[in-house]
Amino acid sequence: SALLKVNTSASQLPLNRSQVSLDEDDEAANFSQITSSQVQRARENFTPDQIDRKVAEVVQFILIKDQKKIPIRRADIGKHVIKEYKAIYTEIMNRVCRKFDQVFGLKLVEIDPKSHIYILINKLEPIHGEPVSMRPGNPKTGLLFVILSVIFMKGGVIKENLVWNTLKKLRVDPGEKHDEFGDVKKVVTDEFVRQKYLEYVKIPHTEPVEYEFRWGLRAEKEVSKLKLLEFVGELFDQDPQSWTQQFREASAAETSSQRA
The missing domain is CATH 1.10.10.1210 (MAGE homology domain, winged helix WH2 motif)
Structure with a gap:
């Protein structure tokens, strides 16, 4: 694949390094503690239209953040967009990935599985012979x-x-x-x-x-x-x-x- 030509906006920088690690630990704990019954309940609580809108919001959020090519943290997606839909985060993100693939020709890639950091890359082939x-x-x-x-x-x-x-x-x-x-x-x-x-x-x-x-x-x-x-x-x-x-x-x- 090739270098992406979309340009970007910085995610908010935390105050200090210790705060970053604390936030990441809390965020990881929140995601790991979700139970299957919470997932089932969330699916029943939200209508298909509400979930569609949430998928669209996440897509918009990532596109805006990617404007400066700053990698996007799962913690930021959860805090600023997913919010009360956190129990069905995986389901929403799978649909977000499909949307990027089918509509934009982009691929959402997790470059750091430990810290859950994503980037968008261009799936489209470059013009032959021209990087x-x-x-x-x-x-x-x-x-x-x-x-x-x-x-x-x-x-x-x-x-x-x-x-x-x-x-x-x-x-x-x-x-x-x-x-x-x-x-x-x-x-x-x-x-x-x-x-x-x-x-x-x-x-x-x-x-x-x-x-x-x-x-x-x-x-x-x-x-x-x-x-x-x-x-x-x-x-x-x-x-x-x-x-x-x-x-x-x-x-x-x-x-x-x-x-x-």
Whole structure:
């Protein structure tokens, strides 16, 4: 599949990390304590029309949240939309997934089963030979695609200096305000990280402190490594298969995503 072209809005950020974990624990407990009799009672209490409306509300909520590509937490769906329908959450979400699939050509994917975090990805095939992320009109995804390419070609993890040096060669200096991207470093280390396209991790025992980049969970779900390798091949005028290791990894990833 390919990078999604819908753009987004942040979910509310909790006050602190301890509050986040408490909220998640409470929310997980609430869902795990639902009994089959509560499910049955909920089905009897709500009319088919009411459930239809609730499904539509959840779809709207997710579409709005996805505008900034910020991953969507089950806790937020439960708190802000599902509310008293929580006993039939699974039933509602199954219908929400079908609605995204049949109406929008989108797939709702749970990228973190432990914390129950969802993203929307584009199921539609990109135009042949043209990576979706590199189409004109969305320069940030072009920037992201370059960074993901460098990480992939260098074995899946790279020090941040290599990213900044690569961008400088493309006349995008992380130390200067860019006309298109604004604060480049913030876009890469904050926005792309919050959207789960990149992971930006501190390297232990480094002085001064150093960081490294990896692909994030959303990139693993949305970005075709084979298409990315084709892009790199076109860039360097080489056959993608000339990078043997990367081609093997990309082909394996493609086969596994087709099975899924």
